[in-house]
Amino acid sequence: MWDVPPVLELIIFGLIEMIKNIGKLFIPMKYQMKDISGQIALVTGAAGGLGRELALGLVKHGAIVVIWDINQEGIDETIKLIRAAGGTCYGYICDIRNREDIYKTANLVREEVGQVNILINNAGVINIGIFWKTPDDLLNHLMEVNIMSQFWTVKAFLPAMIESNKGHIVNIASMVAFIGFPTIVDYCASKSAIAGFTESLQMELDYHGHEIKTTVVCPIFIHSTGFNSAKYSGKFPILGPQEVAERTISSFRSNTEVVLLPSYMQVLLYFKRIIPRSFFCMILRLIFSIDATEFEPRESPGKCA
Numbered sequence: 200m201w202d203v204p205p206v207l208e209l210i211i212f213g214l215i216e217m218i219k220n221i222g223k224l225f226i227p228m229k230y231q232m233k234d235i236s237g238q239i240a241l242v243t244g245a246a247g248g249l250g251r252e253l254a255l256g257l258v259k260h261g262a263i264v265v266i267w268d269i270n271q272e273g274i275d276e277t278i279k280l281i282r283a284a285g286g287t288c289y290g291y292i293c294d295i296r297n298r299e300d301i302y303k304t305a306n307l308v309r310e311e312v313g314q315v316n317i318l319i320n321n322a323g324v325i326n327i328g329i330f331w332k333t334p335d336d337l338l339n340h341l342m343e344v345n346i347m348s349q350f351w352t353v354k355a356f357l358p359a360m361i362e363s364n365k366g367h368i369v370n371i372a373s374m375v376a377f378i379g380f381p382t383i384v385d386y387c388a389s390k391s392a393i394a395g396f397t398e399s400l401q402m403e404l405d406y407h408g409h410e411i412k413t414t415v416v417c418p419i420f421i422h423s424t425g426f427n428s429a430k431y432s433g434k435f436p437i438l439g440p441q442e443v444a445e446r447t448i449s450s451f452r453s454n455t456e457v458v459l460l461p462s463y464m465q466v467l468l469y470f471k472r473i474i475p476r477s478f479f480c481m482i483l484r485l486i487f488s489i490d491a492t493e494f495e496p497r498e499s500p501g502k503c504a
Contacts, residue, residue, distance in 0.1 A: 246273025
């Protein structure tokens with residue numbers, strides 16, 4: 200029996216994985232997607248916007264949907280739409296800023312619905328204003344909703360996924376996770392944290408040999424999320440929540456780990472890495488034409504991915 204040196208073993212493993220990835224390019228996407236019919240999928244922030252579209256999209260694939268939000272009227276409307284489409288949906292009021300409320304509601308879901316197989320952390324808020332003028336309570340509130348809540352929901356549902364060795368965690372971030380932007384400094388920081396959290400969590404799961412998958416979705420501006428996309432998007436496209444929901448579902452069904460929307464944003468990230476920061480900032484100013492001095496700190500009344 201030959202003793203293969205560790206370095207050679209690593210090279211061989213890397214080549215095999217690259218060949219697998221290249222081979223996937225020639226396989227139609229529909230054949231790469233896993234079946235989620237009958238699985239229980241939980242979506243946070245699903246009383247409207249992207250969360251509602253994610254819930255509606257999931258039932259089209261036969262999933263049993265659980266939705267969390269703090270807006271009872273919005274929850275009722277989402278449930279009504281899903282049931283009208285022939286789907287099954289359960290709605291719960293849950294304040295995701297409150298760790299104990301998350302754990303309590305998670306236990307209730309397990310008792311009344313069953314084990315969650317797919318967790319989609321969608322809920323989020325945004326502050327618009329100059330960072331050093333933003334009140335501390337708004338900064339704290341944003342971090343609690345956008346990133347800390349994801350820690351608690353993952354801790355609430357991941358152990359059962361590990362026990363069954365089956366599950367998928369989807370975290371909604373943003374393109375600003377990779378591209379800093381004035382007037383939403385704290386939001387950018389929270390989305391960067393989501394991207395880092397998701398990548399690190401996947402590495403830890405892999406390290407321990409668990410088959411749980413993760414996906415982080417990073418869209419650019421989205422319609423109907425409580426954020427005035429038309430005012431701030433400049434020359435960038437504004438995506439519809441249904442489009443983002445469809446791409447999110449197809450991506451995690453094919454176990455894609457990082458999703459940029461639109462996909463050509465990868466080109467912008469590439470240029471960011473190779474050109475001077477001052478030049479890149481000048482390009483962004485031309486694209487967005489935003490005067491940062493006009494903004495006073497305020498919290499968005501709705502949710503934003």
